[in-house]
Amino acid sequence: MAKQLTEDQLKELVESVVDRWGGRPDALIMMLHAIQDEFGYIPRRVSLYLSQKTGIPLAQIYEVITFYHLFRTSPPGKHKISVCMGTACYLKGAPQIVEKLKEILEIKEGESTPDGLFQLETVRCLGCCGLAPVVMIDDKVYGKVNPEKIMDILAQYTKEQDSK
Numbered sequence: 491m492a493k494q495l496t497e498d499q500l501k502e503l504v505e506s507v508v509d510r511w512g513g514r515p516d517a518l519i520m521m522l523h524a525i526q527d528e529f530g531y532i533p534r535r536v537s538l539y540l541s542q543k544t545g546i547p548l549a550q551i552y553e554v555i556t557f558y559h560l561f562r563t564s565p566p567g568k569h570k571i572s573v574c575m576g577t578a579c580y581l582k583g584a585p586q587i588v589e590k591l592k593e594i595l596e597i598k599e600g601e602s603t604p605d606g607l608f609q610l611e612t613v614r615c616l617g618c619c620g621l622a623p624v625v626m627i628d629d630k631v632y633g634k635v636n637p638e639k640i641m642d643i644l645a646q647y648t649k650e651q652d653s654k
């Protein structure tokens with residue numbers, strides 16, 4: 491869950507992470523993991539402070555964050571959409587589902603919608619290739635999905651949110 495911290499708490503947390511890893515550039519990935527464990531993502535102001543504390547250029551920090559898909563730069567969404575990009579799903583149209591989701595949610599992989607309702611990820615084989623292409627939303631698996639069906643599926647979550 492994303493954490494709300496004061497500026498001082500944030501600095502204290504980054505300092506403890508930097509101290510733990512000696513602020514070494516070769517430990518950048520470990521420091522980013524520790525930060526993401528705390529916040530649920532890597533806020534921009536944290537990256538800036540990490541850069542100031544360690545002397546690692548901000549551009550280098552962002553290079554690592556964007557290279558490794560597991561790092562997030564926005565808070566996690568309420569519902570996590572995981573599109574399987576394993577071979578079976580890929581061959582049966584998973585890339586088109588991802589494109590459709592990016593288009594309707596107006597986000598990229600690894601991001602959350604501005605209202606915080608959805609986050610979009612791609613994952614490797616979910617272990618139910620017979621249902622390819624597969625999309626998982628939170629813990630629920632949807633099989634034989636196509637770009638039209640994904641719109642209906644998302645509508646259920648949007649409706650559920652509207653009725654609250």
Ligand code: FES
Binds near residue numbers: 574577579618619622
């Ligand atoms: S490749 Fe998608 S479930 Fe196996």
